[in-house]
Amino acid sequence: MCGIVGIVGHSPVAPLILDALKRLEYRGYDSAGVATIEHGQLSRRRAEGKLVNLERRLKEEPLDGMIGIGHTRWATHGVPNETNAHPHFSDGVAIVHNGIIENFAELRDELTADGYVFTSQTDTEVVAHLVARELARGATPVEAAHNTLKRLEGAFALAIMFKGDEDMIVGARNGPPLAVGHGESEMFLGSDAIALAPFTNSITYLEDGDWAVVRRNSIAIYDMDGNKVHRKRQQSVGTSFLVDKGNHRHFMEKEIHEQPEVISHTLAHYLDFAGGKAKAFEMPFDFASIDRLSIAACGTAYLAGLISKYWFERYARLPVDIDIASEFRYREMPLSKSSGAMFVSQSGETADTLASLRYCRSGGLKIGSIVNVRESTIARESDAIFPTLAGPEIGVASTKAFTCQLSVLASLAVRAARERGAISADDERTLVRQLSEAPRYASQVLKLDQQIEKVARELAQVRHVLYLGRDTSYPLAMEGALKLKEISYIHAEGYAAGELKHGPIALIDESMPVIVIAPHDRVFEKTVSNMQEVAARGGRIILVTDQKGAKHATVKTMETIVLPDVPELIAPIVYALPIQMLAYFTAVFMGTDVDQPRNLAKSVTVE
Ligand code: G6P
Numbered sequence: 379m380c381g382i383v384g385i386v387g388h389s390p391v392a393p394l395i396l397d398a399l400k401r402l403e404y405r406g407y408d409s410a411g412v413a414t415i416e417h418g419q420l421s422r423r424r425a426e427g428k429l430v431n432l433e434r435r436l437k438e439e440p441l442d443g444m445i446g447i448g449h450t451r452w453a454t455h456g457v458p459n460e461t462n463a464h465p466h467f468s469d470g471v472a473i474v475h476n477g478i479i480e481n482f483a484e485l486r487d488e489l490t491a492d493g494y495v496f497t498s499q500t501d502t503e504v505v506a507h508l509v510a511r512e513l514a515r516g517a518t519p520v521e522a523a524h525n526t527l528k529r530l531e532g533a534f535a536l537a538i539m540f541k542g543d544e545d546m547i548v549g550a551r552n553g554p555p556l557a558v559g560h561g562e563s564e565m566f567l568g569s570d571a572i573a574l575a576p577f578t579n580s581i582t583y584l585e586d587g588d589w590a591v592v593r594r595n596s597i598a599i600y601d602m603d604g605n606k607v608h609r610k611r612q613q614s615v616g617t618s619f620l621v622d623k624g625n626h627r628h629f630m631e632k633e634i635h636e637q638p639e640v641i642s643h644t645l646a647h648y649l650d651f652a653g654g655k656a657k658a659f660e661m662p663f664d665f666a667s668i669d670r671l672s673i674a675a676c677g678t679a680y681l682a683g684l685i686s687k688y689w690f691e692r693y694a695r696l697p698v699d700i701d702i703a704s705e706f707r708y709r710e711m712p713l714s715k716s717s718g719a720m721f722v723s724q725s726g727e728t729a730d731t732l733a734s735l736r737y738c739r740s741g742g743l744k745i746g747s748i749v750n751v752r753e754s755t756i757a758r759e760s761d762a763i764f765p766t767l768a769g770p771e772i773g774v775a776s777t778k779a780f781t782c783q784l785s786v787l788a789s790l791a792v793r794a795a796r797e798r799g800a801i802s803a804d805d806e807r808t809l810v811r812q813l814s815e816a817p818r819y820a821s822q823v824l825k826l827d828q829q830i831e832k833v834a835r836e837l838a839q840v841r842h843v844l845y846l847g848r849d850t851s852y853p854l855a856m857e858g859a860l861k862l863k864e865i866s867y868i869h870a871e872g873y874a875a876g877e878l879k880h881g882p883i884a885l886i887d888e889s890m891p892v893i894v895i896a897p898h899d900r901v902f903e904k905t906v907s908n909m910q911e912v913a914a915r916g917g918r919i920i921l922v923t924d925q926k927g928a929k930h931a932t933v934k935t936m937e938t939i940v941l942p943d944v945p946e947l948i949a950p951i952v953y954a955l956p957i958q959m960l961a962y963f964t965a966v967f968m969g970t971d972v973d974q975p976r977n978l979a980k981s982v983t984v985e
Contacts, residue, residue, distance in 0.1 A: 380476035384567035395448035406452025409463035414443030449474035456499030468506035470541035477534035550589035554983035630773035648789035654807030656793035662761035675722035686787035694794035703730035713741030726754020834963030861961035898926035
């Protein structure tokens, strides 16, 4: 969602804030703004659209000042324009905000009745006015912030600056993350450690309900009752990553190409290749004694979880309930202590996934989570974490995080299978060997780029695409459709091939490409029958299969993308790549903003 930065520094802070915002732009890019205290006065520059517009504004009219706050926005309340861009001001108070103030309408009515005039359509502006009203009533800035926080409902992170105090920013967290960075006679606030990486890697993460008074030489953290609390200071890992595109046109392209390497790192973390075993490391629950595994996640992470259901059930004979987290959190599923709970999240901050985790925790379940950001809230609230070693993922559409999630889940499924006595030592050795081959096959698939680009040129001409698959290729069909619509804005749907005749077959005509994901696996023949049904109705088929599949598919296709023959277990990992590449090249042909597609954000910390 939105990104927040604050600096109490000892040199002009606006350029530094802009630098940090660039690292946070993946969180939102509808509009952006910076405010500083310049010659004793609050000043701000705001701009609609991408950060380059704000950068231009700051070049035209630079901001001075050694203290400041900045924001990159993903709109929730109010259209993305300059008036709604943060920071918001009210009588000497400046505020940036991430999240949603749920009781904002009630607060706005109350403040309007008190004579406060709203200049934006945002929920944030109520916070600025509330703080200003507290000051007008005689509160000190710190009291004003604290009293205001007590009135707010919802999930939010805030940074507040006061005209009369050039040595203080108040930060607060209730839901979305906020970190304090410690410098030499300077302090920082940021939505994540990556934003603060150029300044410091000494970080204190605020907990939910914390608020902090951040000054150049001190930081004090309080709970909502105003009691001082201690939060440990830690060295942030991963902040030294250089976040750039290298020789690639887009982060997404770079991240697709990094997959052989990061899948390999991730698998090596969980598997003992030489010994042919899944490694034993700390587990939140015992695979041998649980009778179900509950998995919840959002977006692409949910689809990784859905693929793993096939693996856990097939290899480990462990039943899996898999849910979209935004549904799971409210559907009042009865929890049994004999279940394990697992959450999958690249960012580790997705609000719905976090709420689902807390629901399971309140039911006494032990929690494991698969996260890419090890210092994230989901990681910190889990009994054990299973990191994906994908490195920072910047492209909004998830690629390498997905295949790393699959790598972790497959490794855990093998371990569960062993511990539940569902496979022999020989079986385990075979499965581990098969997984070890995934990076090599992934590299081979990257070489199909020219053919995939040719298919993408065709896809860029159409408005609707259907993806079909069975077994683990069914979630992959959904992932293919998700990727395509996210970045190319072409409408796409992923369906279980067997469901075709129950509805989507009505859509089939010569203008509708149907992408069929069908490795030559246990259900291949069934999928071929479904392809026949498409072909009989004039549908244009793009088949993604392997050498055996290409030989045995008896259907005329518009194009067949032939992958190497790979073991069934690793097919979803390997087949993810052509699916991603197809979406990527199509988006490039469509001329969309691949890394920052419209309306989307990388880390979704609101409901
Ligand atoms: C957003 C991103 C997706 C991601 C989903 C879940 O929608 O654009 O790429 O899959 O959130 O995010 P998480 O960080 O929990 O994996």
